[in-house]
Amino acid sequence: MGRREEHSVKQIVEAVKASGGIKTTISNKLGVHRHTIDRYENKYPRVRQAIQNELNRALDKAESNLFVKIMEGNIDISKWFLSRKGKTRGYTGRTELSDKESEEIRIVFRSANYDEDE
Numbered sequence: 001m002g003r004r005e006e007h008s009v010k011q012i013v014e015a016v017k018a019s020g021g022i023k024t025t026i027s028n029k030l031g032v033h034r035h036t037i038d039r040y041e042n043k044y045p046r047v048r049q050a051i052q053n054e055l056n057r058a059l060d061k062a063e064s065n066l067f068v069k070i071m072e073g074n075i076d077i078s079k080w081f082l083s084r085k086g087k088t089r090g091y092t093g094r095t096e097l098s099d100k101e102s103e104e105i106r107i108v109f110r111s112a113n114y115d116e117d118e
Contacts, residue, residue, distance in 0.1 A: 005040075006032060012040050013050040021055025 007015075007030060019025040023041075027034045040047045069077040082091035 006030075006036065007040075009040070009044050009046055012037070012044075012047050016047070016050040016054050019054055020058035021051050021053075023051070026051070 011030070012026070015026050015029040019029070023034050023037045027037050030036075037047075037051075041051055042048075066077060066081060070081060082089075086092075
């Protein structure tokens with residue numbers, strides 16, 4: 001026999017609002033364990049969609065805040081943004097290796113006591 005749901009889908013979807021899509025926040029609003037939210041999300045497409053929509057809303061807000069700081073001339077935020085989104089323009093903080101057919105990548109590991117004459 002299946003177990004009775006503690007909350008209605010409508011109650012879960014309502015709790016998702018203003019949560020940023022963070023399941024712990026949702027579960028705290030309802031007074032349930034986080035795994036309960038996982039169970040509802042897996043079982044009900046409406047809950048899954050509500051969580052995804054809320055997460056996207058939070059991401060949109062974060063991106064908007066970031067854009068405001070860039071437009072204000074914040075150099076640190078601008079550098080961070082370029083390091084993440086400007087890679088195709090040469091802005092990167094790390095070296096990336098490619099495995100294109102026209103290039104050969106060879107990595108040789110030697111012990112600390114390696115002697116070239118050996």
